[in-house]
Amino acid sequence: MTPQPRLEIRNITRCFNGRAVVDDVSLKVMPGQVTCLLGPSGCGKSTTLRIIAGVDMQDSGEIYIDGNLICDTVYRVPPERRSVGLMFQDFALFPHLSVAENVAFGLVGARAQKRARVEELLTRVDLIGYIDAFPHQLSGGEQQRVALARALAPRPRIMLMDEPFSGLDNRLRDEIRDDTLSVLKEEGAAVLLVTHEPDEAMRMADEIALMRGGRIVQQGAPYNLYNAPVDRAAAAFFSDINVINGKVHGLLTETPFGRFLTPAIPDGSDVDIIIRPQHIRIDLDRNGRGPSPTEENGVAARAHVHRARFMGNESLVEFRMEADGTVLKATVPAVFLPKPGTPMWLMIRRDRCFVFPSVQPT
């Protein structure tokens, strides 16, 4: 028997002024799983989340929790009865209530029970010492942890989080993300987290749903999205990329790095071969000669250093290709700052290339 998703949305569409900002989106989140809705600003992530929370209404599609219909275009369980916890960047604590009162806000039942749950959660987020403090006495990161405890206190079956860490400074953010993740995992809720930051999604998600223009364009484990992107834009969303252009002749595409088998792309089409900067290999020029071809790296191509910069953890070297003048970027995990104009040989890791029919970048 296939396990029951905690949250399932089917074919959700929402239009504003005749434009579908959420366009036929379907998604499942299992209990204890963190799914990140990832995409650029304006792609419809928050609207999707608001519909699940019940503060906005879809034009079509259904929402199920534990297999039960909670909302379609006719029937609608009100937000407060959906067992959904919310954590938004600007979802502030109540300033006139203590930390304990904030966390207890959504709790019902006997006083002693409520107190026990508040203490349990504040211990878990490492703020038990602040139980009687007020929000203004806490740092941004501490307030965010209280907000997490408050959202989790009623044991929601689903946690919806919209850019919950974006108000925090970089160093603090990583720490809070990790702490939040372990608390969420302990509580076992299904989590749907909206973010526009690929690093955040990579760090937190069991599964990523990549959104663009109101649609989910790819969904899967972070590893799969990074290593098998569906198109050029999906590859570019996760890191800098290089694009090597070619044209299909029969089953092959000829490039400065040798031939690529491209049987799935029609003869005569333009092709983009995508390679990330860390997967370009660099070798020295030996009186105009370079390294011999290998199965792993194909044919080496000659290039000249355009510029080189030290980036802290690595060096970024830009090369101008002798064959066609295009500029390719390579990263080297060391201090490597060759002079502009230096001839060198580049190879690309063939197992790390993605081949797509050409599109104009948007």
Ligand SMILES: Nc1ncnc2c1ncn2[C@@H]1O[C@H](COP(=O)(O)OP(=O)(O)OP(=O)(O)O)[C@@H](O)[C@H]1O
């Ligand atoms: N109530 C509304 N009325 C009209 N247009 C809206 C409304 N809410 C959202 N939109 C539009 O829908 C689109 C998607 O917005 P949404 O907030 O879902 O995107 P997002 O991916 O979460 O972006 P961001 O990360 O910037 O919040 C945007 O173009 C936005 O202007």
